[in-house]
Amino acid sequence: MTLQLHCFGESGNSYKAALALELSGLEWQPVKVDFFAGATRSDAFREFNAMAEAPVLVDGDFQLTQSGAIQQWVTDQTGRHGGEAQDKYEVLRWVLWDNHKLSSQAGMLRFLMNFLPEEKRPAEVIAFTQGRLKAAYTTLDTHLAGRDWIMGSGITNADISCCAYLFYPEPFGFDRKDWPNIDRWLSNIEGVPGWKHPYDLMPGHPSDRG
Amino acid sequence: MTLQLHCFGESGNSYKAALALELSGLEWQPVKVDFFAGATRSDAFREFNAMAEAPVLVDGDFQLTQSGAIQQWVTDQTGRHGGEAQDKYEVLRWVLWDNHKLSSQAGMLRFLMNFLPEEKRPAEVIAFTQGRLKAAYTTLDTHLAGRDWIMGSGITNADISCCAYLFYPEPFGFDRKDWPNIDRWLSNIEGVPGWKHPYDLMPGHPSDRG
Secondary structure: OOOEEOOOOOHHHHHHHHHHHHOOOOOOOEEEEEEEHHHHHHHHHHHHOOOOOOOOEEEEEEEEEEEEHHHHHHHHHHHOOOOHHHHHHHHHHHHHHHHHHHHHHHHHOOOOOOOOOOHHHOOOHHHHHHHHHHHHHHHHHHOOOOOOOOOOOOOOOOHHHHHHHOOOOOOOOOOEEEEEEEEHHHHHOOOOOOOOHHHHOOOOOOOHOO | EEEEEEOOOOOOHHHHHHHHHHHHHOOOHHHHHHEEHHHHHHHHHHHHOOOOOOOOOEOEEEEEEEEHHHHHHHHHHHHOOOHHHHHHHHHHHHHHHHHHHHHHHHHHHHHHHHHHHHHHHHHHHHHHHHHHHHHHHHHHHHHOOOOOOOOOOOOOHHHHHHOOOOOOOOOOOOOOHHOOOHHHHHHHOOOOOOOHHHHOOOOHHHHHHH
């Protein structure tokens, strides 16, 4: 049975799982979660995933959520993206850092600035979060000085996690041209054979909502 | 050589690593990071840890940051807190969820509400974050209905991660009496032989600053 990933194009967290699957060579298919129609807030979805979030990986009777856990599952299945054995903790460290400091804030901020009606956008929260994200971009850009990848000599789950929200076109205060090491590293990721942009890899695009 | 954990009492993220070490039976000693005197913002600390955060584990030449990565290292060293083999992904999933949705927000909010001068506290950010945390408490409390532990029949890294900020006395809008399943589960954790409160396990307490 083909693996299914319940996901949607606007979700950077979904993208982390989708890109890991796509680059691993596993056969998979996306199933669109209609987030903007309230799908993740329904009782049926909450039954499906108590965290009420996408992505959800389904492999027969097995299901798993949280992008970082799905990434680890893909690595365990295929041997891909885990990095060298001695780098295991460093890869995990950057996946956790991304979840804690980068994606969690970038995802929220992008939502507030683009997908909320303009009159509902909380200005103080937006400014505060942009300040915190600047610290995160600085950490990442500094780490990437002189490196092609976050850890080791090829793409790992650390890269796949940290890059996810940084490919989206909707403005949230991040411009890759401001961060030369991040910019070069994003180009390295775009150059990986099989790489696809989130909107080319998963169903769902802002233009769907007119 | 004895393991060292660079940490401070007020840090829930430090506590996740300290509690994992303490309950694992490994010999370790805390080294106080003087966060409130600006220690993590110094160039020397940034050299030590590019993420400019506590905790940092030091084992001879090896060093590691991010509480979830340190927890995994403790599990790999001791076989403790990883849960049953079939629960590996579920444990990781909750550690990631905590980093993404619970601790990242609770830690920031507690800082804003208690450790910033009153005139600098951003009211809109505080209210917004309290709303998001209520959703996280609901997810955790719902999951814990009918369960003693987040996964399986004993304490795992999932519990150690999710509980960390919930033991602190400084007010940030969480009262365990409002969440009966979380309250019962926190009591289970307090009952684990060797359990210690963050302020009893690590150096550094708000009263140090007068």
